[in-house]
Amino acid sequence: MRLNRKNHILGKTSVDTFLKKYWQKKPLLIRNAIENFQSPITEKDLFYIAQDEEAISRLIEYKQGLWQVKYGPFEKSDFPKKKNAPWTVLVQNINHHFSFANSFLNLFKFIPYARLDDLMVSYATKNGSVGPHFDSYDVFLFQASGEREWKISDQKEFSLDKKSAIKIITNFRSKNSWVLKPGDMLYLPPNIGHWGISQSDDCLTYSIGFRAPSTFEIQSKFLDFIQDSLNTNKNYLYKDPNLNLQKDPAEINTNMIKKIQQTVNQLRWSKNLINTFIGQLLTEPVETAIFQRPKPISLEIFKKNLSKKILELNPKTRMLFIKNNFYINGELIEVDKKYAAYLRQLANNKKIAFKPSLDKKDLNALGITLLPLYLSGFIDFIQ
Template sequence: MTYNSCQVFVTTIHIFYTATMAMPKKSTFASLQLLGGLSADKFCSDYWHKNPLLIRQAISNFTAPLTVEALFALAAREDLQSRLITAFKGKWSLKHGPFSSLPSVKKNNWTLLLQSVNLYEETCHELLQQFNFIERARLDDLMISYATDGGGVGPHFDSYDVFLLQAYGKRRWRISTQKDLSLEESLPLKILKNFRYTEEFVLEPGDMLYLPPHVAHEGVAIGECMTYSIGFRAPSHEQLLREFHLFMADVLEAEGQLSNAQAVASHDWTRLPEETINAVSALIARHTPSRTDIIEFLGCNLTEPKALIPFDEVDQHKRRRKKLSKQICVPRTTLILHSPGWFFINGTSWRVKGFDAKLLIRLAQEGWLSAALIAQASPQMQNQLQTWIEDGWLIQK
């Protein structure tokens, strides 16, 4: 990729991840209780990526859908990312799961973090649907933080937008407008060196705090508590470029080979030939990434399943092609996006048109398709839907 095309790619990605939300048409002007009575448009113009927002009773009478015992059971799973953070006797410690045992709930100053719980628990998956005023492509996951009295992860900052929903108990949040984000050295956690808070809030079940990226903050449990963190994607430019190069390496097609036909007699056999430089420069210029390349990369990249996520795949020996006579649904583990002419599911891309395209857009938006609609799809699409069912990417009900 040439320097200029790299710059174009980075600029495109930067706009995608950091610009004010291009909101869906539905409910953009209607006030949302989840946003404290603000419309989605008002929230995005005044707060998103700009200013913190405290929302009392964002979800009225909220009750945590998962018990403490259920969380501890999840922490024992090998296919779920979990971390244990302790600050016993003033010393920070970080351990990675799975955990067959945890400290006593009567012991203060420890925190359990469970990542991507929405992919394992249906109630948490359903909770995320309340945040559908923001495009699914930007959403990362729902993380649950359980803490005993005094537990937390220290003063820190995040590089992404996050909603912090109090699910159980109380937590004291302190936030700062400081620009100094230097970190303590020789610690297992990224803890701010000079945290000076300017505001303080105590959140109870149903309360929610929105924080833009790079806002210094600290949350400390007041007794046992659970906080649900709804986080959004913020990959670095370096990560995106690296992944884009890998993607292009897989899809690139270029026939022929570098020719030595332009070789000339040389008095310096250690010289890098100018003719070779020109030939390779021209070759790379002919393969500058297009907008189509970027669309396909983003669709595949943003629907790529997280590591370790299990799918209920049908055994190869039990696969039998049958008529799709039941409705099909999208399970919580499957990620779907679409763009004009494109459909993306779990890291794969598909060119679609006509009724099949409308069908898949409906599947992406509604999460299910009736048997009557499926019957109107092309034979090729019905066959592909069957394959996705067998792969565990879709389910029949």
């Protein structure tokens, strides 16, 4: 399945209308988001990835009136027979494993990369479901094979099943329902109750998930970041050469209070420092991501490759920028302004081909900047 740039994933809805009227606001059903879609990822692929140590996967079954969940990695024998009670397997970060899945995410470029999380794929047998629930994040639910009925609700108050190992709404009231066929897609903003039920034994759904840091996460991680960037002299101790005798020795005297208040108020952070924090926070790789280091090569050989081959981001790599500052997998990359355009291109397109005409000095400067990223396994050449 080739995805060309003409595929406009939102159907008749323009990107402007989508952002204005639907994004983070209300659900949107898109029939035929991709025409004649045939999933290059099969259920077999999914079962294979679910056995990988690095994969985040779940198996959900509804048995004896209870929703049950098992977490991967799985063994082949862990998957029930199709004839058994309905079941679902969900595998996250499929874009790390299949180049098709990675390029599929490019169809959602109208949302900034900093908000994009991953492509999750789920397989369900007929009647398989993860139950009525709501999520805290935006999601596009793309039907890749088979059929799934989606019911959505407009309720604001949910009661949750306390006995269940997964989040299940017990008072779910369906407002709309649709059967999605291959190529159809449903967008849901956060906190909309939804219930998807497979209608066939070949049901594959792609979930394009988004992420949003919580205020608590931003603030607590910022305090950690500030702690790490403190350059206060550790040998400087509190002093009180003008100490006076005080009536109550247990009382903390006003001089001490004032001095400690001043010390706390000395903590300052510039906008630049906050930007560095933002870049690092938003490019922190997925927790389970492991970057394989390539065989070390010299700067000379790396430069030769740079001038001939296409350089691409590892699918697990997150690269973003703020003006001329680049962040890749939580690291700040300092680069001369002159070369920023190349790095912007690499970040936006996730790949770059340098012109063979690049002069020696430029090739050298880019080589010095990019080689450490290559040696960390963050970037690689397309073979």
